[in-house]
Amino acid sequence: MSKPRTKIQQRNSETILDAALEVFSQHGFRGATLDQIAEVAGLSKPNLLYYYPSKEAIHVALLSGLLDTWLDPLRAMDPEGDPVEELLAYVRRKLELSRDFPRESRLFANEILQGAPRIRAVIEGDLHALVQEKAAVLTRWMDEGRIARVHPVHLIFSIWALTQHYADFDVQVHAVLGPGEPDPYPEAGRYLETLFRRLLAV
Amino acid sequence: MSKPRTKIQQRNSETILDAALEVFSQHGFRGATLDQIAEVAGLSKPNLLYYYPSKEAIHVALLSGLLDTWLDPLRAMDPEGDPVEELLAYVRRKLELSRDFPRESRLFANEILQGAPRIRAVIEGDLHALVQEKAAVLTRWMDEGRIARVHPVHLIFSIWALTQHYADFDVQVHAVLGPGEPDPYPEAGRYLETLFRRLLAV
DNA sequence: GTCTATATTAAGATAGAC
DNA sequence: GTCTATCTTAATATAGAC
Helix, strand or coil: CCCCCCHHHHHHHHHHHHHHHHHHHHHHHHHCCHHHHHHHHCCCHHHHHHHCCCHHHHHHHHHHHHHHHHHHHHHCCCCCCCHHHHHHHHHHHHHHHHHHCHHHHHHHHHHHHCCCCCCHHHHHHHHHHHHHHHHHHHHHHHHCCCCCCCCHHHHHHHHHHHHHHHHHCHHHHHHHHCCCCCCCHHHHHHHHHHHHHHHHCC | CCCCCCHHHHHHHHHHHHHHHHHHHHHHHHHCCHHHHHHHHCCCHHHHHHHCCCHHHHHHHHHHHHHHHHHHHHHCCCCCCCHHHHHHHHHHHHHHHHHHCHHHHHHHHHHHHCCCCCCHHHHHHHHHHHHHHHHHHHHHHHHCCCCCCCCHHHHHHHHHHHHHHHHHCHHHHHHHHCCCCCCCHHHHHHHHHHHHHHHHCC
């Protein structure tokens, strides 16, 4: 339901989305089952389908709610700000998203891995346009000699790759670091700040 | 079958694994179906199960064949070589793996995303040990002042993240770059060489 | 070795009582 | 609004003919 009326509808809709996020982000769309989602949500399977007409509808509701949040940090990059600080702020916010919303990151990763069947239009439309717009800003900064010259779109790719890695490959990160370091994010933040400062220094 | 006897068994086993790679890498283990694999392989479903006893057996055969190949470039990093050139060679080989074996990369990504249920032991064992061994080499290079000091394990994570991104998020990379640039790898190679040269310069 | 036919289980979705 | 029971389809796997 996009417009829940009562308190209980509001609460159950959210409970279902949260449970669905848990399951879809781990198994992908086809690998997820309504039985699992129902169990995690603590509701019966028919009750899920009272709130959302189908499995696909739940998935769509999740993805469309997610995309704006996911692109906000990039939108927030200010063309009039200090170039290096704007980029580092973007890296920092993106890493915070990985830390605070790892399931959302994995849901997105699953969708892209599977060929983005449900969000291809948005990727080729809004996302493409936003990246090209910000790439133009980066290019201007490079022309003005305020950051080093690199390929602007690949620069953005590298920010995505480096920050999302900590959410999407969480299991591997923890296994490789070993049980000594339970929270990799503080060190990851320092590492990425160093990396981008050195890359962008003129 | 791990030990095919006849030519035809050899060929069919490989056809099945190739088809399974195609399907598993796109949909994950649970999202993949034997029907799809059979169709891609051009064989009947029961014929698949003549060669492999179960869906799980096919998946295991794929993963165990993959892991060695995947870690070879890291193993090849020579402690006695020139530090920057050894690291750049590793980045280059890893990027070539993404370019030449994107399905393998996505199969691995799917498995990790899903919590690595089938290869957790290898991740925590062999992979952990190999990374710690190579991290020690990197630390020595830093102590000797031959590369800049950064967290060695996060350095390795960043190589993985940046190179695998081009295989795993292929759809997004192409959509964002637009139809003008069909092959992102040459530019990606230049970008990553610049990035790691600047990061590691003393 | 390969296929058709089928057993068996699980999954998405619906009916209808409460 | 929520549940039990159930329909229907699709999926893994097996039997058995050829």
